[in-house]
Amino acid sequence: MWNDKESSVDYLHFEEIAFVAKNILEDESLRSTSIGIFGSWGSGKSTVLELIKNELNQKDEVIIICFDAWLYQNYSDAKTSLLETIQRTLEKEVSKVESIAEDVKKLGKSIFKLKNLLPLLSIAFGTATSIATGGVLPPISPALGSIETIIDNLEEQSSDSEIVEDIRKSFSEILNKLKKNVIVIVDNLDRCLPQKALETLEAIRLFLFLPNTSFVIAADVDMIKESLESVFHADSKHRNDYLDKLIQFPIPVPKLGLAEIRSYLFMLFAESHKLPSEQRERLREKLKVTVAAYEVGELSPLKDILDCLDAEQQEKVRPTFQMCDSISVLLSKIPTVASNPRTIKRLLNSFEMRKLISKNQSINLEDEVIMKLVLLEKIVSSQQMVNFYHLMKTDYSAFEKDLKILEQGKESQISPEQTKAIENLFGRGKLEEVSDLIVEWAGVPPHLSASPNIKLSAYLYRKAMALQVQYQRLSDTSLEAIRILSNTNVMYSANAKEIISRIPTNEIDSVMDEVIKNINNSPSWTKMNDVNGLCGAILLAENQPTVKEKLIDFFTHIDKTKNNVWIKTLIKRLRGK
Incomplete structure (x- = not known):
């Protein structure tokens, strides 16, 4: 099976995005810049960040600071969490240089002041104060004492604007002495609640345009705009202005097309079949060429792709690759799956889980049949799947007859007979939007009506559904x-x-x-x-x-x-x- 972690190996042909980002970050005239890696949930943003890091890690003059916004989701203030992450990384970098180490400690003190000033302001004046975001802050410990004591403490503190200026000044001095470029990579903003996501972006603004400091921010643009509307009630113009000022170079993560989906399936299964690394790299390079060629021609034949592997490895992956080849067109058309690498992985994990259950229970369903049924679950609702298996169990001859009608395929449009067969199999729910997909699904080999063990798939479905919920x-x-x-x-x-x-x-x-x-x-x-x-x-x-x-x-x-x-x-x- 496959986990959801970002990959340092490019299965999605995103190297070009990483290459563009790297060149922007290395351009001396753009040493203070911000790049946005924009895409929806699961589109591969974290993988792009990993590829960028791999490129930059080879440079001695670069300090890379990684910040996972989601890890600090439940912290009282996401802004200072980012500042502290930057300060800790610099502290490790300069630990052996005494003069700079003192500057880093000074930076840490300013961040500490800021972190403690905000709650004091909040409790003293009855407002939720923050730097530019208006973020809600946690309650103050009773140990701080009375309001008079708090006000006395405030008189000894600098104002928040002064502290912010101290932070910017200390940071600039450190970088001037280090003679290195700092690149801060921010990930998982998508997973944060609106308030926390905006707090992180506001912290980034503190460092924007400082010498030798760049940010690479992975985000779902629509999510950020929605957060701005939710927290600030910002209209469309102001939401766009905010992002335009924060991100100088927006780079969208491209959606996967048919060739990319097919290539991705091949690479994931090459990994699960444990092909030697040299063979996998050979396959990856071959697929990169075929994906580019598809833009001006047709999909490369499977035989041409397999030819890049040794004979033994070809035989190991051939059945699985043939299955991937047969489902890739349909998969690219399913709205709940297509163009999303994470969703594709999860679909394949469902397939692998069914295979394990099938093997353990000696059900002996063919892999292609299991995959086809998993795909169907992405086309129709869970209730319609229950209807499908109910008919299979209670009236198999009617079930088989209706399946065969669908397996004939369609000409210019679905026939009335096929519409009736769809209703018989899945119920009378709203199926107009997916009827074409259902007929196309039925035509993908193998035909389920010819599978000798298809009746056992109902048991497999029930076991898999129970596991998906009961594992919790x-x-x-x-x-x-x-x-x-x-x-x-x-x-x-x-x-x-x-x-x-x-x-x-x-x-x-x-x-x-x-x-x-x-x-x-x-x-x-x-x-x-x-x-x-x-x-x-x-x-x-x-x-x-x-x-x-x-x-x-x-x-x-x-x-x-x-x-x-x-x-x-x-x-x-x-x-x-």
């Missing part, structure tokens, strides 16, 4: 809540409200995650009523405010691709606007 060790109450909420389609459900009140506090997050997964598989988003389980998720968010932000974040991402008025209205409702 959820209580029976939470499992029941997931079932009820995922099938709640009215806002006045007594059953839903009753089960919500009984969910253990430490499992509410996990329940919302599972309900959102089911919503995400909804085949139709035209109207609010089309989305299975939406009302259940809203009820959970309104009755358990701790997970409301999670649902808002989900619909904010969905809104980027669906762009439906009802989604925007729902987001405003959840925010109480």
